[in-house]
Amino acid sequence: MEKRTIDPWKWGEYTNSAQAVEVKNVSGTLYCSGQAAIDANGQPSAEDMRSQFMQTIANLEQLVTEAGYEMNNIVRLNVFTTSTSEFFTSCVEVYAGFLKQYGIRQATTLIEVKGLYATLTVELEATVVR
Secondary structure, eight states: OEEEEESSSGGGGSSSSSSSEEESOOOOOOOOOOOOOBOTSSSOOSOOOHHHHHHHHHHHHHHHHTTTGGGGGGEEEEESSSSSSHHHHTHHHHHHHHHHHHHHHBBBEEEEEEESSTTTOOOEEEEEEE
16 A cells, blocks of 8 residues: 655645545555544543543544554544634644654544534544555
8 A cells, every 4th residue: 555645835744634645556445433432331421622532542543453454544534523722722732642653644624513422522533544
């Protein structure tokens, strides 16, 4: 599998994403449903957004690896949140660290939504290739 990121503008170097990702010679694609801070018993978290985001990342890691894919091959990662301002103040450092940990360079859209399931405040939707 070959992966190439495209960032035609200089400011793109300072974001936690790429403007586009091209993949060639892919042998598989994993389309992940939105992952959120829901525990193994199906209970949604009522904790703060940062704690929920950390659980959401852990759930995504488990899903991707159990499916036989690698985290560094995430090519699209959409973030849904009930508050973009809260996401930037409480989660962006966790997000940047997560991307750096795996060397992920992905296309991303950050979307503020009116609400998510139950008490959830953040959700990740990923596409992974191999």
